[in-house]
Amino acid sequence: MDGRAVWGRVGETRVELLSGSPLEGEPGVLGTIPVAGAVWLPPVVPGVFYAVGYNYPRHIEHAGAATPERPEVGYRANNALTGHRSPIVRPAEVTGRFEAEPELVAVIGRTVRHATYDDARKAVFGWTIGNDVSARTWQHQDRTFWRSKNSDTFKPMGPWIETEVDALAQTTTLSVNDEVRATFPTGDMVFDPFDHIVEITRHITLHPGDVLWMGAESTCQIDPGDTVEVAISGIGVLSNPVHLEGNHS
Amino acid sequence: MDGRAVWGRVGETRVELLSGSPLEGEPGVLGTIPVAGAVWLPPVVPGVFYAVGYNYPRHIEHAGAATPERPEVGYRANNALTGHRSPIVRPAEVTGRFEAEPELVAVIGRTVRHATYDDARKAVFGWTIGNDVSARTWQHQDRTFWRSKNSDTFKPMGPWIETEVDALAQTTTLSVNDEVRATFPTGDMVFDPFDHIVEITRHITLHPGDVLWMGAESTCQIDPGDTVEVAISGIGVLSNPVHLEGNHS
Numbered sequence: 001m002d003g004r005a006v007w008g009r010v011g012e013t014r015v016e017l018l019s020g021s022p023l024e025g026e027p028g029v030l031g032t033i034p035v036a037g038a039v040w041l042p043p044v045v046p047g048v049f050y051a052v053g054y055n056y057p058r059h060i061e062h063a064g065a066a067t068p069e070r071p072e073v074g075y076r077a078n079n080a081l082t083g084h085r086s087p088i089v090r091p092a093e094v095t096g097r098f099e100a101e102p103e104l105v106a107v108i109g110r111t112v113r114h115a116t117y118d119d120a121r122k123a124v125f126g127w128t129i130g131n132d133v134s135a136r137t138w139q140h141q142d143r144t145f146w147r148s149k150n151s152d153t154f155k156p157m158g159p160w161i162e163t164e165v166d167a168l169a170q171t172t173t174l175s176v177n178d179e180v181r182a183t184f185p186t187g188d189m190v191f192d193p194f195d196h197i198v199e200i201t202r203h204i205t206l207h208p209g210d211v212l213w214m215g216a217e218s219t220c221q222i223d224p225g226d227t228v229e230v231a232i233s234g235i236g237v238l239s240n241p242v243h244l245e246g247n248h249s
Numbered sequence: 250m251d252g253r254a255v256w257g258r259v260g261e262t263r264v265e266l267l268s269g270s271p272l273e274g275e276p277g278v279l280g281t282i283p284v285a286g287a288v289w290l291p292p293v294v295p296g297v298f299y300a301v302g303y304n305y306p307r308h309i310e311h312a313g314a315a316t317p318e319r320p321e322v323g324y325r326a327n328n329a330l331t332g333h334r335s336p337i338v339r340p341a342e343v344t345g346r347f348e349a350e351p352e353l354v355a356v357i358g359r360t361v362r363h364a365t366y367d368d369a370r371k372a373v374f375g376w377t378i379g380n381d382v383s384a385r386t387w388q389h390q391d392r393t394f395w396r397s398k399n400s401d402t403f404k405p406m407g408p409w410i411e412t413e414v415d416a417l418a419q420t421t422t423l424s425v426n427d428e429v430r431a432t433f434p435t436g437d438m439v440f441d442p443f444d445h446i447v448e449i450t451r452h453i454t455l456h457p458g459d460v461l462w463m464g465a466e467s468t469c470q471i472d473p474g475d476t477v478e479v480a481i482s483g484i485g486v487l488s489n490p491v492h493l494e495g496n497h498s
Contacts, residue, residue, distance in 0.1 A: 203401065
């Protein structure tokens with residue numbers, strides 16, 4: 001609004017602009033704009049950005065990895081976040097496979113520690129969509145995922161947070177240039193988001209705004225000039241063009 | 250102040266309470282309190298919490314690891330941060346070695362991408378001290394460092410940010426119950442903080458408030474009942490008691 005970033009409540013045709021974060025209270029409505037006029041930022045910037053690795057049986061089988069015996073998480077970095085419709089910029093020096101990973105994202109709404117499964121359900125404010133863009137050559141070369149998964153623009157998230165959906169009963173679809181590359185049941189996980197919240201909060205306090213990316217079953221190559229879309233039924237579609245660094249066309 | 254957390258400028262005997270973050274402008278002075286009356290929080294909560302692993306030649310040799318060919322970083326998580334004098338809480342189920350790692354921390358003061366070495370020097374707002382507390386059994390069992398290094402209270406940071414020091418010309422000392430357990434030249438690194446900033450910002454934008462923990466040369470065991478201190482000459486002393494979970498004595 002007037003060049004400032006504000007929270008919004010997204011309706012069918014209009015966005016209500018809010019006076020504050022709905023994660024922190026009951027914000028007032030400052031005005032409305034048409035949905036078509038919105039510029040989309042990541043719907044939240046987390047205090048901690050959790051990401052699950054191997055969590056879909058077919059992904060684990062494909063990777064030849066062991067099925068995890070209990071939930072485990074890693075981290076991604078906020079610098080890499082970008083919003084719906086913003087470009088994923090492939091660094092000029094990236095070689096080899098450059099891939100999209102379509103993921104369900106749980107957005108935490110409460111401060112929670114030592115959660116039961118029921119507490120964990122209540123701790124989720126809502127659901128959004130993430131694309132865990134990965135440069136595979138760097139992923140294999142490096143000791144950590146710092147540049148392979150956390151270079152600027154490698155973590156599109158959005159378009160919004162859906163608060164009224166049974167997220168685990170949905171279908172995830174990954175498309176490039178309107179061609180479907182993968183589709184899988186969103187909830188076909190080894191451990192679901194609530195299992196992860198129970199395990200994490202044995203040792204760690206989760207805070208409002210923290211996000212938990214739930215892993216992907218399938219991935220696909222993306223190239224400069226493509227538009228990649230991650231759709232989760234009941235939530236929305238996260239769409240991003242792919243650019244080559246230094247090339248703003 | 251009045252139960253609220255505020256920024257402060259720490260002098261010899263008094264702390265000036267500030268109207269905002271000195272990372273974001275020139276805050277005004279709200280009042281002063283005696284240094285002895287302060288409750289210390291982590292001096293900054295980063296947008297991204299970077300941590301260097303192998304970076305001291307003697308640590309690398311001791312671990313039998315390969316010397317890194319270029320700077321590389323991992324991540325830690327904000328939930329684990331705690332301030333000077335606050336307890337490190339060892340979870341009840343931790344077994345095996347529970348260790349302190351004394352680290353220099355660079356606090357970023359500018360938005361920076363594609364930094365030269367000189368840009369990197371200018372991008373550091375100041376220096377603080379971190380203790381990268383680690384539960385080794387979990388570290389070896391788990392695929393990531395999520396609970397071994399990021400359980401609540403495992404990342405003491407403070408006591409403050411020193412803006413006027415040649416941090417790499419100092420000495421780091423690790424003590425338990427006033428007994429020195431390790432001492433090493435703070436700057437005896439494979440790659441210094443500015444080398445890391447140059448490498449990171451090839452692909453990643455650093456933002457004001459981001460922190461970069463620089464690794465440790467030596468570690469030592471800490472047990473409930475101990476008080477662990479990390480001192481870096483010219484910066485200060487970060488002191489934390491160690492508690493056992495569920496035991497508030």
